[in-house]
Amino acid sequence: MKGEYFTFKTLGELRGRVAGLGLAGEIGFADDIAPGRRDRAIASPARFGPFQLRNRLVAHPMEGWDGDADTGAPTPEVLRRWERMGASGAALLWGLEAFAVDTPYRANGRQLVMAPDNTGPISAGLRMIRKSAGAPVVIGAQLTCSGRWSRGGVFLMHHHPDLDRRVKGAESSPLMTDTQVEEVAGLYARAAGVAREAGFDFVDVKACHGYWLNEALAAKTRPGAYGGGLENRMKPLLMAVEAVRRGTDAGFPVGVRFSMFDGIPFEEDPAFRVPGLKGRGRPASCPLPYRWGFGTNEDDPTVPDPAEPLAVMGTLLERGVGMFNLSCGCPYANSHLLRPTETPPVDAYQPHHDPLHEVATHFRLAALAKLTHPAAAIAGAGYSYLRGFKFHAAEHNLAAGRADAAGLGRALLSYPDEIRRVLDTGAAPSARGKVVCTGDSACTTGPRLGFTSGCVYDPAYAEVIRDMNARLAGMGLRRK
Ligand SMILES: Cc1cc2nc3c(=O)[nH]c(=O)nc-3n(C[C@H](O)[C@H](O)[C@H](O)COP(=O)(O)O)c2cc1C
Ligand code: SF4
Secondary structure (H helix, E strand, O other), X not given: OXXXXXXXXXXXXXXXXXXXXXOOOOOOOOOOOOOOOOOOHHHOOEEEOOEEEOOOEEEOOOOOOXXXXXXXXXXXXXXXXXXXXXXXOOOEEOOOOEEEOOHHHOOOOOOEEOOHHHHHHHHHHHHHHHHHHOOOOEEEEEEEOXXXXXXOOOOOOOOOOOHHHHOOOOOOOOOOOHHHHHHHHHHHHHXXXXXXXXXXXXXXXXXXXXXHHHHHHOOOOOOOOOOOOHHHHOHHHHHHHHHHHHHOOOOOOEEEEEEEEOOOOEEEEHHHOEOOEOOEEEEOOOOOOOOOOOOEOOOOOOOEOOHHHHHHHHHHHHOOOOEEEEEEOOOOOOHHHHOXXXXXXXXXXXXXXXXXXXXXXXXXXXXXXXXXOOOOEEEEOOOHHHHHHHHHHHHHHHHOOOOOEEEEOOHHHHOOOHHXXXXXXXXXXXXXXXXOOOOOOHHHHHHHOOOOOOOOOOHHHHHHHHHHHHHHHHOOOOOO
Protein backbone atom coordinates (compact mmCIF):
# COMPACT_ATOMS: atom_id res chain seq x y z
CA MET A 1 0.00 0.00 0.00
CA LYS A 2 1.27 3.46 -0.86
CA GLY A 3 3.31 5.00 1.94
CA GLU A 4 3.34 1.82 4.01
CA TYR A 5 7.06 1.25 3.61
CA PHE A 6 8.65 3.97 1.51
CA THR A 7 8.35 7.02 3.73
CA PHE A 8 11.87 8.43 3.42
CA LYS A 9 12.48 12.10 2.75
CA THR A 10 16.21 11.97 3.41
CA LEU A 11 19.06 9.58 2.86
CA GLY A 12 19.52 9.51 6.63
CA GLU A 13 15.97 8.19 7.13
CA LEU A 14 16.47 5.50 4.49
CA ARG A 15 19.81 4.51 6.01
CA GLY A 16 18.09 4.26 9.37
CA ARG A 17 15.48 1.81 8.02
CA VAL A 18 18.14 -0.23 6.22
CA ALA A 19 20.12 -0.48 9.45
CA GLY A 20 16.99 -1.29 11.45
CA LEU A 21 16.27 -4.20 9.12
CA GLY A 22 19.83 -5.47 9.56
CA LEU A 23 20.59 -4.85 5.87
CA ALA A 24 23.37 -2.27 6.20
CA GLY A 25 25.91 -4.84 5.00
CA GLU A 26 23.92 -5.34 1.80
CA ILE A 27 22.56 -1.90 0.94
CA GLY A 28 24.94 1.03 1.14
CA PHE A 29 24.76 4.59 -0.14
CA ALA A 30 27.34 7.13 -1.21
CA ASP A 31 26.79 10.51 0.44
CA ASP A 32 27.52 12.48 -2.67
CA ILE A 33 26.77 11.86 -6.33
CA ALA A 34 27.29 15.42 -7.54
CA PRO A 35 29.32 15.93 -10.71
CA GLY A 36 32.04 17.89 -8.92
CA ARG A 37 33.14 14.81 -6.98
CA ARG A 38 36.31 13.25 -8.27
CA ASP A 39 36.24 9.58 -9.36
CA ARG A 40 32.45 9.43 -9.39
CA ALA A 41 31.94 5.73 -10.19
CA ILE A 42 28.55 6.02 -11.93
CA ALA A 43 30.03 8.52 -14.39
CA SER A 44 33.36 6.77 -14.95
CA PRO A 45 34.22 5.14 -18.25
CA ALA A 46 34.62 1.40 -17.78
CA ARG A 47 35.42 -1.79 -19.59
CA PHE A 48 32.41 -4.11 -19.83
CA GLY A 49 33.18 -7.38 -21.61
CA PRO A 50 34.64 -6.39 -24.97
CA PHE A 51 33.13 -2.90 -24.77
CA GLN A 52 34.33 0.43 -23.47
CA LEU A 53 31.39 2.21 -21.79
CA ARG A 54 31.31 5.97 -21.30
CA ASN A 55 29.55 5.56 -17.95
CA ARG A 56 28.42 2.66 -15.81
CA LEU A 57 24.66 3.01 -16.06
CA VAL A 58 22.49 0.59 -17.98
CA ALA A 59 18.97 0.63 -19.39
CA HIS A 60 17.40 -2.74 -18.60
CA PRO A 61 15.18 -4.32 -21.26
CA MET A 62 11.57 -3.10 -21.00
CA GLU A 63 8.85 -4.35 -23.30
CA GLY A 64 5.62 -2.50 -23.89
CA TRP A 65 3.20 -5.13 -25.23
CA ASP A 66 2.98 -2.90 -28.28
CA GLY A 67 4.80 -4.54 -31.20
CA ASP A 68 2.98 -5.37 -34.41
CA ALA A 69 0.63 -8.25 -33.62
CA ASP A 70 1.00 -9.88 -37.04
CA THR A 71 4.68 -9.41 -37.83
CA GLY A 72 6.38 -8.72 -34.50
CA ALA A 73 7.99 -5.59 -36.00
CA PRO A 74 8.46 -2.41 -33.95
CA THR A 75 5.55 0.05 -34.04
CA PRO A 76 5.73 3.83 -33.45
CA GLU A 77 5.09 3.21 -29.72
CA VAL A 78 8.06 0.82 -29.57
CA LEU A 79 10.28 3.26 -31.44
CA ARG A 80 9.31 6.07 -29.08
CA ARG A 81 10.45 3.92 -26.12
CA TRP A 82 13.71 3.04 -27.87
CA GLU A 83 14.41 6.63 -28.77
CA ARG A 84 13.92 7.65 -25.13
CA MET A 85 16.21 4.82 -24.01
CA GLY A 86 18.83 6.13 -26.43
CA ALA A 87 18.51 9.64 -25.02
CA SER A 88 18.45 8.39 -21.41
CA GLY A 89 22.16 8.91 -20.85
CA ALA A 90 22.79 5.19 -20.19
CA ALA A 91 25.93 3.96 -21.95
CA LEU A 92 24.67 0.39 -22.23
CA LEU A 93 21.20 -0.53 -23.49
CA TRP A 94 21.03 -4.14 -22.40
CA GLY A 95 18.57 -5.89 -24.68
CA LEU A 96 16.07 -3.06 -25.42
CA GLU A 97 13.26 -5.53 -24.79
CA ALA A 98 12.56 -9.21 -25.22
CA PHE A 99 12.51 -10.33 -28.87
CA ALA A 100 11.02 -13.79 -29.43
CA VAL A 101 13.20 -16.12 -31.52
CA ASP A 102 10.04 -17.03 -33.45
CA THR A 103 6.34 -16.17 -33.34
CA PRO A 104 5.02 -19.17 -31.34
CA TYR A 105 7.40 -18.33 -28.50
CA ARG A 106 6.11 -14.81 -27.81
CA ALA A 107 4.93 -14.21 -24.23
CA ASN A 108 2.17 -11.95 -25.53
CA GLY A 109 0.53 -11.38 -28.87
CA ARG A 110 2.38 -8.10 -29.36
CA GLN A 111 5.92 -9.11 -28.42
CA LEU A 112 8.60 -8.27 -30.96
CA VAL A 113 10.03 -11.09 -33.08
CA MET A 114 13.65 -11.21 -34.29
CA ALA A 115 12.61 -12.45 -37.71
CA PRO A 116 14.41 -11.83 -41.03
CA ASP A 117 11.48 -9.76 -42.37
CA ASN A 118 11.87 -7.37 -39.43
CA THR A 119 15.57 -6.65 -40.07
CA GLY A 120 14.90 -3.37 -41.88
CA PRO A 121 12.54 -1.80 -39.31
CA ILE A 122 14.69 -2.93 -36.37
CA SER A 123 17.81 -1.58 -38.07
CA ALA A 124 16.09 1.78 -38.64
CA GLY A 125 15.17 1.81 -34.93
CA LEU A 126 18.79 1.23 -33.93
CA ARG A 127 19.99 4.08 -36.13
CA MET A 128 17.42 6.33 -34.45
CA ILE A 129 18.60 5.25 -30.99
CA ARG A 130 22.23 6.03 -31.81
CA LYS A 131 21.20 9.43 -33.14
CA SER A 132 19.13 10.25 -30.07
CA ALA A 133 21.98 9.17 -27.77
CA GLY A 134 24.31 11.71 -29.37
CA ALA A 135 27.25 9.73 -27.93
CA PRO A 136 28.45 6.14 -28.23
CA VAL A 137 25.99 3.56 -26.87
CA VAL A 138 26.33 -0.20 -26.75
CA ILE A 139 23.08 -1.92 -27.71
CA GLY A 140 22.25 -5.58 -27.11
CA ALA A 141 19.35 -7.64 -28.44
CA GLN A 142 17.53 -9.74 -25.87
CA LEU A 143 16.53 -13.05 -27.46
CA THR A 144 13.95 -15.20 -25.79
CA CYS A 145 11.73 -18.23 -25.97
CA SER A 146 8.95 -17.76 -23.44
CA GLY A 147 8.69 -21.47 -22.62
CA ARG A 148 5.64 -22.26 -20.49
CA TRP A 149 4.52 -18.62 -20.81
CA SER A 150 4.45 -18.75 -24.64
CA ARG A 151 1.34 -17.77 -26.56
CA GLY A 152 1.81 -20.36 -29.30
CA GLY A 153 1.74 -23.51 -27.18
CA VAL A 154 2.66 -24.98 -23.81
CA PHE A 155 6.43 -25.55 -23.88
CA LEU A 156 7.34 -27.17 -20.58
CA MET A 157 10.78 -28.24 -19.40
CA HIS A 158 9.32 -29.73 -16.21
CA HIS A 159 6.00 -30.03 -14.45
CA HIS A 160 5.69 -27.62 -11.55
CA PRO A 161 3.45 -28.24 -8.51
CA ASP A 162 2.10 -24.67 -8.55
CA LEU A 163 2.93 -23.05 -11.92
CA ASP A 164 1.20 -25.81 -13.90
CA ARG A 165 -2.05 -24.59 -12.34
CA ARG A 166 -1.34 -21.06 -13.59
CA VAL A 167 -0.82 -22.06 -17.25
CA LYS A 168 -3.85 -23.31 -19.15
CA GLY A 169 -3.35 -26.92 -20.25
CA ALA A 170 0.01 -27.35 -18.50
CA GLU A 171 -1.09 -30.07 -16.08
CA SER A 172 -2.07 -32.38 -18.93
CA SER A 173 0.66 -31.29 -21.36
CA PRO A 174 3.62 -33.54 -22.08
CA LEU A 175 7.08 -32.05 -21.55
CA MET A 176 8.97 -30.76 -24.57
CA THR A 177 10.83 -33.68 -26.10
CA ASP A 178 14.62 -33.57 -26.24
CA THR A 179 14.34 -33.11 -30.01
CA GLN A 180 12.07 -30.08 -29.52
CA VAL A 181 14.57 -28.67 -27.04
CA GLU A 182 17.33 -28.98 -29.66
CA GLU A 183 15.13 -27.39 -32.33
CA VAL A 184 14.23 -24.39 -30.18
CA ALA A 185 17.88 -23.88 -29.15
CA GLY A 186 18.74 -23.93 -32.86
CA LEU A 187 16.31 -21.04 -33.52
CA TYR A 188 18.71 -18.72 -31.68
CA ALA A 189 21.08 -18.99 -34.68
CA ARG A 190 18.70 -17.35 -37.14
CA ALA A 191 17.53 -14.74 -34.63
CA ALA A 192 21.12 -13.82 -33.72
CA GLY A 193 21.98 -13.47 -37.40
CA VAL A 194 19.10 -11.02 -37.78
CA ALA A 195 20.24 -9.10 -34.69
CA ARG A 196 23.76 -8.75 -36.01
CA GLU A 197 22.60 -7.74 -39.46
CA ALA A 198 20.24 -5.16 -37.95
CA GLY A 199 23.18 -3.52 -36.18
CA PHE A 200 23.11 -4.72 -32.58
CA ASP A 201 26.47 -4.84 -30.79
CA PHE A 202 25.76 -8.06 -28.92
CA VAL A 203 23.13 -10.67 -28.22
CA ASP A 204 21.64 -11.44 -24.81
CA VAL A 205 20.53 -15.05 -24.46
CA LYS A 206 17.80 -14.50 -21.88
CA ALA A 207 17.88 -17.05 -19.05
CA CYS A 208 15.82 -15.39 -16.33
CA HIS A 209 12.29 -14.50 -15.16
CA GLY A 210 10.97 -18.06 -15.54
CA TYR A 211 11.16 -18.15 -19.32
CA TRP A 212 12.38 -21.17 -21.27
CA LEU A 213 16.13 -21.21 -20.63
CA ASN A 214 15.55 -20.31 -16.97
CA GLU A 215 13.06 -23.15 -16.56
CA ALA A 216 15.60 -25.43 -18.26
CA LEU A 217 18.15 -24.55 -15.56
CA ALA A 218 15.57 -25.47 -12.91
CA ALA A 219 14.41 -28.75 -14.47
CA LYS A 220 15.76 -31.05 -11.77
CA THR A 221 12.81 -33.45 -12.07
CA ARG A 222 13.00 -33.72 -15.87
CA PRO A 223 14.13 -37.13 -17.13
CA GLY A 224 16.63 -37.57 -19.95
CA ALA A 225 19.49 -35.61 -21.45
CA TYR A 226 18.31 -32.15 -20.36
CA GLY A 227 17.10 -32.80 -16.83
CA GLY A 228 18.36 -33.94 -13.45
CA GLY A 229 21.96 -32.89 -12.72
CA LEU A 230 23.27 -29.39 -13.41
CA GLU A 231 25.47 -30.59 -16.31
CA ASN A 232 22.33 -31.68 -18.15
CA ARG A 233 20.22 -28.69 -17.13
CA MET A 234 22.68 -26.14 -18.44
CA LYS A 235 22.93 -27.81 -21.86
CA PRO A 236 19.98 -25.94 -23.47
CA LEU A 237 21.54 -22.59 -22.49
CA LEU A 238 24.93 -23.67 -23.84
CA MET A 239 23.29 -24.93 -27.03
CA ALA A 240 21.53 -21.59 -27.49
CA VAL A 241 24.87 -19.78 -27.00
CA GLU A 242 26.49 -22.07 -29.59
CA ALA A 243 23.59 -21.38 -31.96
CA VAL A 244 24.19 -17.63 -31.56
CA ARG A 245 27.82 -18.24 -32.52
CA ARG A 246 26.74 -20.23 -35.59
CA GLY A 247 24.31 -17.49 -36.61
CA THR A 248 26.84 -14.68 -36.22
CA ASP A 249 30.52 -15.43 -35.98
CA ALA A 250 32.77 -16.71 -33.26
CA GLY A 251 33.76 -13.20 -32.18
CA PHE A 252 30.28 -11.67 -31.89
CA PRO A 253 29.77 -10.78 -28.22
CA VAL A 254 27.20 -12.73 -26.20
CA GLY A 255 25.76 -11.88 -22.81
CA VAL A 256 23.22 -13.61 -20.58
CA ARG A 257 20.47 -12.00 -18.53
CA PHE A 258 20.61 -14.53 -15.80
CA SER A 259 18.50 -15.63 -12.84
CA MET A 260 20.51 -15.78 -9.64
CA PHE A 261 17.44 -16.83 -7.63
CA ASP A 262 14.10 -18.17 -8.89
CA GLY A 263 12.52 -18.47 -5.43
CA ILE A 264 9.12 -20.08 -4.89
CA PRO A 265 5.86 -18.82 -6.45
CA PHE A 266 3.82 -16.50 -4.25
CA GLU A 267 0.06 -16.10 -4.05
CA GLU A 268 -2.33 -13.67 -2.46
CA ASP A 269 -3.44 -14.47 1.08
CA PRO A 270 -7.09 -13.31 1.09
CA ALA A 271 -7.12 -13.21 4.90
CA PHE A 272 -5.00 -10.05 4.67
CA ARG A 273 -7.18 -8.20 2.17
CA VAL A 274 -8.13 -4.59 2.79
CA PRO A 275 -10.97 -3.02 0.78
CA GLY A 276 -9.80 -2.25 -2.78
CA LEU A 277 -6.46 -4.02 -2.51
CA LYS A 278 -5.27 -7.57 -2.96
CA GLY A 279 -4.14 -9.51 0.11
CA ARG A 280 -0.61 -9.92 1.36
CA GLY A 281 1.69 -12.38 -0.45
CA ARG A 282 2.59 -15.78 0.90
CA PRO A 283 4.59 -18.67 -0.58
CA ALA A 284 2.41 -21.06 -2.58
CA SER A 285 2.01 -24.46 -1.07
CA CYS A 286 4.61 -26.77 -2.67
CA PRO A 287 6.20 -29.96 -1.38
CA LEU A 288 9.59 -29.86 0.34
CA PRO A 289 12.33 -30.38 -0.61
CA TYR A 290 11.46 -27.80 -3.28
CA ARG A 291 13.01 -29.23 -6.46
CA TRP A 292 11.72 -26.71 -9.01
CA GLY A 293 13.84 -23.61 -8.50
CA PHE A 294 17.22 -22.57 -9.86
CA GLY A 295 19.46 -20.87 -7.30
CA THR A 296 16.90 -21.72 -4.65
CA ASN A 297 17.39 -23.46 -1.31
CA GLU A 298 15.47 -26.74 -1.49
CA ASP A 299 14.68 -26.80 2.25
CA ASP A 300 13.62 -23.16 2.46
CA PRO A 301 12.78 -21.94 -1.07
CA THR A 302 12.28 -18.38 0.14
CA VAL A 303 16.06 -18.03 0.36
CA PRO A 304 18.70 -18.26 -2.38
CA ASP A 305 21.27 -20.99 -2.84
CA PRO A 306 23.70 -19.40 -5.27
CA ALA A 307 25.98 -22.44 -5.76
CA GLU A 308 24.46 -23.52 -9.08
CA PRO A 309 24.09 -20.04 -10.64
CA LEU A 310 27.73 -19.36 -9.78
CA ALA A 311 28.76 -22.69 -11.34
CA VAL A 312 26.83 -21.93 -14.56
CA MET A 313 28.42 -18.49 -14.73
CA GLY A 314 31.83 -20.18 -14.47
CA THR A 315 31.02 -22.50 -17.38
CA LEU A 316 29.71 -19.61 -19.48
CA LEU A 317 32.89 -17.66 -18.78
CA GLU A 318 34.94 -20.64 -19.95
CA ARG A 319 32.87 -20.61 -23.15
CA GLY A 320 33.60 -16.94 -23.77
CA VAL A 321 30.36 -15.44 -22.40
CA GLY A 322 31.69 -12.63 -20.25
CA MET A 323 28.70 -10.29 -19.74
CA PHE A 324 25.87 -10.87 -17.29
CA ASN A 325 22.80 -8.90 -16.31
CA LEU A 326 21.67 -10.50 -13.07
CA SER A 327 18.07 -10.74 -11.97
CA CYS A 328 15.74 -12.76 -9.75
CA GLY A 329 12.19 -14.08 -9.76
CA CYS A 330 9.42 -14.39 -12.32
CA PRO A 331 6.84 -11.73 -13.25
CA TYR A 332 3.95 -14.23 -13.14
CA ALA A 333 4.98 -16.10 -9.98
CA ASN A 334 6.85 -13.86 -7.54
CA SER A 335 7.10 -10.38 -9.01
CA HIS A 336 8.18 -8.90 -5.66
CA LEU A 337 11.59 -10.49 -6.22
CA LEU A 338 11.96 -9.12 -9.72
CA ARG A 339 10.54 -5.63 -9.20
CA PRO A 340 10.51 -4.59 -5.54
CA THR A 341 7.57 -2.29 -4.80
CA GLU A 342 5.09 -1.39 -2.08
CA THR A 343 2.30 -0.92 -4.66
CA PRO A 344 2.13 -4.15 -6.67
CA PRO A 345 0.42 -4.83 -10.01
CA VAL A 346 -3.05 -6.33 -10.25
CA ASP A 347 -1.82 -9.91 -10.72
CA ALA A 348 0.36 -9.81 -7.60
CA TYR A 349 -0.12 -9.30 -3.85
CA GLN A 350 0.74 -6.76 -1.17
CA PRO A 351 4.28 -7.01 0.28
CA HIS A 352 4.66 -9.50 3.12
CA HIS A 353 7.65 -7.56 4.40
CA ASP A 354 9.69 -4.46 3.64
CA PRO A 355 10.65 -4.50 -0.09
CA LEU A 356 14.14 -3.40 0.96
CA HIS A 357 14.72 -7.10 1.65
CA GLU A 358 14.41 -7.82 -2.08
CA VAL A 359 16.66 -4.87 -2.97
CA ALA A 360 19.21 -6.39 -0.59
CA THR A 361 18.87 -9.79 -2.28
CA HIS A 362 19.66 -8.27 -5.68
CA PHE A 363 22.66 -6.35 -4.36
CA ARG A 364 24.00 -9.29 -2.31
CA LEU A 365 23.80 -11.77 -5.18
CA ALA A 366 25.43 -9.38 -7.67
CA ALA A 367 28.26 -8.72 -5.21
CA LEU A 368 28.74 -12.44 -4.63
CA ALA A 369 28.84 -13.10 -8.37
CA LYS A 370 31.44 -10.37 -8.82
CA LEU A 371 33.53 -11.68 -5.93
CA THR A 372 33.39 -15.24 -7.27
CA HIS A 373 33.97 -14.31 -10.90
CA PRO A 374 36.00 -11.10 -10.99
CA ALA A 375 36.54 -11.54 -14.76
CA ALA A 376 32.79 -11.35 -15.45
CA ALA A 377 31.24 -8.02 -16.42
CA ILE A 378 28.19 -7.72 -14.18
CA ALA A 379 25.20 -5.40 -14.42
CA GLY A 380 23.00 -5.44 -11.34
CA ALA A 381 19.31 -4.69 -10.79
CA GLY A 382 17.03 -3.76 -7.90
CA TYR A 383 17.55 0.02 -7.97
CA SER A 384 14.25 1.65 -8.98
CA TYR A 385 12.59 0.97 -5.62
CA LEU A 386 15.08 3.35 -4.01
CA ARG A 387 13.56 6.28 -5.94
CA GLY A 388 15.65 9.43 -5.49
CA PHE A 389 18.36 7.51 -3.64
CA LYS A 390 19.05 4.83 -6.26
CA PHE A 391 22.08 6.61 -7.70
CA HIS A 392 23.58 6.86 -4.21
CA ALA A 393 23.21 3.07 -3.94
CA ALA A 394 24.62 2.56 -7.44
CA GLU A 395 27.58 4.77 -6.61
CA HIS A 396 28.25 2.76 -3.46
CA ASN A 397 27.98 -0.61 -5.21
CA LEU A 398 30.13 0.39 -8.18
CA ALA A 399 32.80 2.13 -6.10
CA ALA A 400 32.98 -0.91 -3.80
CA GLY A 401 33.33 -3.33 -6.75
CA ARG A 402 29.99 -5.01 -5.98
CA ALA A 403 29.01 -4.77 -9.68
CA ASP A 404 30.47 -3.28 -12.84
CA ALA A 405 27.34 -1.41 -13.89
CA ALA A 406 23.94 -0.54 -12.42
CA GLY A 407 20.76 -1.07 -14.43
CA LEU A 408 17.45 0.78 -14.33
CA GLY A 409 14.15 -0.56 -15.64
CA ARG A 410 10.97 1.20 -14.51
CA ALA A 411 12.88 4.34 -13.58
CA LEU A 412 13.45 5.13 -17.24
CA LEU A 413 9.76 4.88 -18.12
CA SER A 414 8.79 7.46 -15.55
CA TYR A 415 11.77 9.80 -15.99
CA PRO A 416 13.32 9.00 -19.37
CA ASP A 417 16.46 11.13 -18.98
CA GLU A 418 16.95 10.79 -15.24
CA ILE A 419 20.40 9.26 -15.78
CA ARG A 420 21.54 12.10 -18.02
CA ARG A 421 20.23 14.66 -15.52
CA VAL A 422 21.92 13.05 -12.56
CA LEU A 423 25.20 12.64 -14.42
CA ASP A 424 25.12 16.26 -15.57
CA THR A 425 23.78 17.99 -12.46
CA GLY A 426 23.56 15.46 -9.63
CA ALA A 427 19.76 15.85 -9.34
CA ALA A 428 16.54 15.04 -11.22
CA PRO A 429 13.79 17.54 -10.44
CA SER A 430 10.19 16.63 -11.30
CA ALA A 431 8.54 18.13 -14.35
CA ARG A 432 5.61 17.16 -16.57
CA GLY A 433 6.32 13.64 -17.84
CA LYS A 434 9.41 13.39 -15.65
CA VAL A 435 8.77 11.98 -12.20
CA VAL A 436 11.11 9.68 -10.30
CA CYS A 437 9.50 6.22 -10.42
CA THR A 438 7.31 5.56 -7.40
CA GLY A 439 6.92 1.87 -8.23
CA ASP A 440 3.20 2.21 -8.64
CA SER A 441 3.13 -0.71 -11.11
CA ALA A 442 0.65 0.76 -13.60
CA CYS A 443 3.16 -0.23 -16.30
CA THR A 444 2.51 -3.88 -15.40
CA THR A 445 -1.14 -3.70 -14.39
CA GLY A 446 -1.90 -2.25 -17.86
CA PRO A 447 -0.71 -5.26 -19.85
CA ARG A 448 -2.21 -7.68 -17.34
CA LEU A 449 -5.60 -6.14 -18.16
CA GLY A 450 -5.01 -6.13 -21.92
CA PHE A 451 -3.63 -2.59 -22.36
CA THR A 452 -0.21 -1.52 -23.57
CA SER A 453 2.40 -0.71 -20.94
CA GLY A 454 2.97 2.91 -20.07
CA CYS A 455 3.90 4.95 -17.06
CA VAL A 456 1.28 6.69 -14.97
CA TYR A 457 3.38 9.89 -15.21
CA ASP A 458 3.76 9.79 -19.01
CA PRO A 459 1.14 12.11 -20.59
CA ALA A 460 1.15 9.92 -23.73
CA TYR A 461 -0.47 7.14 -21.69
CA ALA A 462 -3.11 9.23 -19.91
CA GLU A 463 -5.95 7.55 -21.80
CA VAL A 464 -4.59 4.05 -21.20
CA ILE A 465 -4.24 4.80 -17.48
CA ARG A 466 -7.78 6.20 -17.30
CA ASP A 467 -9.24 3.11 -18.99
CA MET A 468 -7.13 0.85 -16.78
CA ASN A 469 -8.33 2.58 -13.62
CA ALA A 470 -11.94 2.20 -14.78
CA ARG A 471 -11.37 -1.50 -15.39
CA LEU A 472 -9.82 -1.90 -11.94
CA ALA A 473 -12.73 -0.06 -10.31
CA GLY A 474 -15.08 -2.49 -12.05
CA MET A 475 -13.15 -5.29 -10.34
CA GLY A 476 -13.55 -3.59 -6.97
CA LEU A 477 -9.85 -2.71 -6.90
CA ARG A 478 -7.71 0.41 -6.86
CA ARG A 479 -4.07 0.75 -7.84
CA LYS A 480 -2.54 1.65 -4.49
C1 LIG B 1 6.82 -2.97 -18.02
C2 LIG B 1 8.00 -3.86 -17.82
C3 LIG B 1 8.55 -4.53 -18.92
C4 LIG B 1 9.68 -5.34 -18.74
N1 LIG B 1 10.21 -6.00 -19.83
C5 LIG B 1 11.31 -6.77 -19.67
C6 LIG B 1 11.89 -7.43 -20.79
O1 LIG B 1 11.44 -7.34 -21.92
N2 LIG B 1 13.00 -8.19 -20.56
C7 LIG B 1 13.56 -8.32 -19.30
O2 LIG B 1 14.56 -9.02 -19.15
N3 LIG B 1 13.02 -7.69 -18.25
C8 LIG B 1 11.93 -6.92 -18.40
N4 LIG B 1 11.41 -6.26 -17.32
C9 LIG B 1 12.15 -6.27 -16.03
C10 LIG B 1 13.09 -5.07 -15.98
O3 LIG B 1 14.09 -5.16 -16.97
C11 LIG B 1 13.78 -4.93 -14.61
O4 LIG B 1 14.54 -6.08 -14.37
C12 LIG B 1 12.79 -4.76 -13.48
O5 LIG B 1 11.82 -3.78 -13.78
C13 LIG B 1 13.53 -4.40 -12.18
O6 LIG B 1 14.29 -3.25 -12.36
P1 LIG B 1 13.74 -1.83 -11.78
O7 LIG B 1 13.55 -2.05 -10.32
O8 LIG B 1 14.82 -0.86 -12.13
O9 LIG B 1 12.46 -1.56 -12.49
C14 LIG B 1 10.27 -5.47 -17.46
C15 LIG B 1 9.71 -4.79 -16.38
C16 LIG B 1 8.60 -4.00 -16.55
C17 LIG B 1 8.04 -3.27 -15.36
S1 SF4 C 1 3.93 3.13 -13.85
FE1 SF4 C 1 5.64 4.57 -13.82
S2 SF4 C 1 5.92 5.11 -11.67
FE2 SF4 C 1 4.68 3.23 -11.76
S3 SF4 C 1 6.18 1.57 -11.62
FE3 SF4 C 1 5.81 1.90 -13.78
S4 SF4 C 1 7.42 3.34 -14.35
FE4 SF4 C 1 7.31 3.42 -12.14
